[in-house]
Amino acid sequence: MTTTGVQGTQGYAEEAEAFIARADGVAFAEKHAITLHLTPVAPARVLDIGAGGGHDAAAFAAMGHRVVAVEPTPAMLAGAIARHDNPAISWLDDSLPDLAVVSARGEVFDLILLSAVWMHLDAVERRRAMPRIAALLAEGGVMILSLRHGPVPPGRRMFEVFADETIALAEAEGLRTVLHEHRGSIQEQNRRAGVTWTILAFSRDCGRHPLGPAATP
Numbered sequence: 001m002t003t004t005g006v007q008g009t010q011g012y013a014e015e016a017e018a019f020i021a022r023a024d025g026v027a028f029a030e031k032h033a034i035t036l037h038l039t040p041v042a043p044a045r046v047l048d049i050g051a052g053g054g055h056d057a058a059a060f061a062a063m064g065h066r067v068v069a070v071e072p073t074p075a076m077l078a079g080a081i082a083r084h085d086n087p088a089i090s091w092l093d094d095s096l097p098d099l100a101v102v103s104a105r106g107e108v109f110d111l112i113l114l115s116a117v118w119m120h121l122d123a124v125e126r127r128r129a130m131p132r133i134a135a136l137l138a139e140g141g142v143m144i145l146s147l148r149h150g151p152v153p154p155g156r157r158m159f160e161v162f163a164d165e166t167i168a169l170a171e172a173e174g175l176r177t178v179l180h181e182h183r184g185s186i187q188e189q190n191r192r193a194g195v196t197w198t199i200l201a202f203s204r205d206c207g208r209h210p211l212g213p214a215a216t217p
């Protein structure tokens with residue numbers, strides 16, 4: 001198990017190739033069926049945080065979006081770049097909770113995806129991360145976040161995170177909850193092991209962005 005480096009990434013470097021192969025075997029439309037209607041019309045600005053092997057980032061780019069894909073596990077990032085060398089995707093070595101590299105770019109995004117990432121942060125990191133992520137969401141933008149529940153794979157750092165806590169953190173940043181679903185895993189082996197997922201989506205309604213002129217009294 002990795003003992004140094006970014007908190008939350010433990011266990012990924014060792015099995016990056018196998019993880020990416022498994023992730024590539026899951027169709028984007030099936031994985032994101034519950035939230036597909038929230039995906040903005042292209043071309044939009046998409047931020048994929050904890051992008052893994054880049055499967056989702058590549059799918060968004062293929063739809064005509066411009067994507068910033070953040071991944072702190074070097075083996076994952078290298079695998080993603082090797083598979084998805086697309087000028088519409090900017091690959092960044094950055095991490096939660098601070099997202100220092102992304103934040104320094106001064107961009108905001110129409111869609112922010114945290115697919116299977118948030119439960120890798122502990123409570124202190126989650127409180128620190130949410131304001132930073134929310135500040136990156138454009139007016140009218142949507143943030144989609146999934147939380148894994150059930151047995152923790154060996155070597156991983158993962159916490160049981162409840163939807164209510166995540167909703168409270170997001171709403172404290174002026175975001176509105178637009179989707180809250182719970183479902184079984186779509187991966188057969190995980191479903192049999194009792195893995196379930198909470199899927200949440202939040203919107204930044206126009207006039208409520210803390211950095212935008214409309215929010216100025």
Ligand SMILES: C[S@@+](CC[C@H](N)C(=O)[O-])C[C@H]1O[C@@H](n2cnc3c(N)ncnc32)[C@H](O)[C@@H]1O
Nearest residue numbers: 007008009050051052073095096115116117120
């Ligand atoms: C279960 S994988 C999900 C990958 C991809 N989002 C997907 O849905 O296939 C979790 C990813 O989160 C990344 N990760 C872990 N801790 C992180 C952190 N502190 N900041 C950003 N990403 C992190 C891991 O390196 C890994 O690639």
